[in-house]
Amino acid sequence: MSWFMDLDLSRRLERTEGAVTTSFPPVKQRLVPDCGATWHDFDGTYAIFDGVDSPLTQTFGLGLFATTTPALLSDIEAFFGERGAAVMHEVSPLAGVETSALLADRGYRPIEMSTVLVQDIAGSTVAPASQGLGVRTMQPPDRAAWIETSVAGWANDAMFAAIMRSIAEVASANDAMAHFLVERDGRPIATGSLGIHDGVAVLAGASTIPSARGLGAQALLLAARLAEAGRRGCQIAMMVTAPGSTSQRNAERRGFRVAYTRTKWRLEPGRQPQ
Numbered sequence: 607m608s609w610f611m612d613l614d615l616s617r618r619l620e621r622t623e624g625a626v627t628t629s630f631p632p633v634k635q636r637l638v639p640d641c642g643a644t645w646h647d648f649d650g651t652y653a654i655f656d657g658v659d660s661p662l663t664q665t666f667g668l669g670l671f672a673t674t675t676p677a678l679l680s681d682i683e684a685f686f687g688e689r690g691a692a693v694m695h696e697v698s699p700l701a702g703v704e705t706s707a708l709l710a711d712r713g714y715r716p717i718e719m720s721t722v723l724v725q726d727i728a729g730s731t732v733a734p735a736s737q738g739l740g741v742r743t744m745q746p747p748d749r750a751a752w753i754e755t756s757v758a759g760w761a762n763d764a765m766f767a768a769i770m771r772s773i774a775e776v777a778s779a780n781d782a783m784a785h786f787l788v789e790r791d792g793r794p795i796a797t798g799s800l801g802i803h804d805g806v807a808v809l810a811g812a813s814t815i816p817s818a819r820g821l822g823a824q825a826l827l828l829a830a831r832l833a834e835a836g837r838r839g840c841q842i843a844m845m846v847t848a849p850g851s852t853s854q855r856n857a858e859r860r861g862f863r864v865a866y867t868r869t870k871w872r873l874e875p876g877r878q879p880q
Contacts, residue, residue, distance in 0.1 A: 609842075611865045616700035617670050619722055619844050619865065622808050624652035624666030626801030629782035631656060637779060646685055648678060653685050656776075659769065664694035664870070669701025674708055683873065693873040696720070699866050709871045718870040721849045723862035727807065727836045739795075741826040743834075744785035748794075749778045752787055756797040759813025770813075777811060785811070786830055788823040796823035800831045807835035809845040812853070828860055 609615055631643035634656060645654040650671025656662035665682060668674060686693045695714070697705060744752045756774040760767040777799060778785060788796035795818035799811035809831050814823050835843055847853040849867055858864070 611863075613670070613700045615724070615865060616698045617667075618804065618806055618842070619724065620667045620670055620696075620698055622801075622803040622806040622844065623846070624654075625803040626783070626808050626810075627654050627662055627666065628652055629780055629801070630654070630662055630776055633780045634776045637776060642689060648682050648685075651678070651682065653682050655686065655689050655691060657772070658689070658691045660772070661769065662773065663691050664696055666696055668695045668697055669705035670698060674701070674705040676708070676712075679708070679712060687875065690875055692875050695871045697869050697871060698722075699868070706869070706871075712873065714871040714873045716869045717872045719849050720846050720868050720870070721851075721854050722865045722868060723845050723847065723854065723857050724865045725832075725843045725860075725862045727832060727840050727843050738790050739788055739821060739823060739826055741786055741788045741830045744778065744787050744797075748787055751794045752778050752785060752797055755787070755794040755815060756811065756813045758815045759796070761816060774811075784831075784834060786827055788814075788826050790818060790821065790823075795821070796827060798824075798827035798831060800834055802835065802838055802840060805839065805841045807831070807838075807840040807843045809843060824856065825860070828857075 628645045631645050631654060634641055634643040641657060643656050645652060651665050651668045653665045654662055663686070672678065683693050693714075695709065697709070753771070753774045757767055757771045760770045777783065782801065784800040786798045786800070787794050796814040797811060798809065798813070801808045801810065809828065812824055812827060832843055844865075845857055845862065847857060854864075
């Protein structure tokens, strides 16, 4: 790799995920006109509102592009507070301890950690052979099947499955992303998505129905998305997993490296910063 796990890389990765996520509110607003989905750029920190309960409702880039100050946080807090949402920041460790200390001082608490992994993209990637499996890009007639397959991958968590349905419906209508479908003997079993910004590809939306896990569907999806990213001129691919998870191990087996671990901070709605 010709780059290092430093501030410049973190800026590039966090800007990519933030920029791709900003493509969701316009689509959701079109599909659900009264939802109020929107986003705003606060001095390089992207604040996204996708609904009170949506995991997309948060910020990206805090502390990476401008110094985190009480005034900046007050403006962001007002953005979410006006919409009745908790304030959540996905924070890179490269934002510095000062950013985390200020969040703690204002009454935020850490609620989640995530591992950001990266890989060089060098030419096309050949998908591994998997008997009976095929991968292709989603076409308009496939949208309903893509949504149902994506949601089915989360069927073991009823609460999260409901949230995933809303996200899958918007994602599948989001032309800013490419969507992929794995089929087994002609039946859909897995889904994945690809977003691109400034030469960086973010691999997201991976889901496999429970009965088809362990067959190699995610390996096919990974290879297909990396190949497509290479064709579109990307130099770096990124993905985000839970720390130490099976997804992280699978990514590392396929050439990804851990860049850093982020912390998600939350301020409850209506709570006054200290």
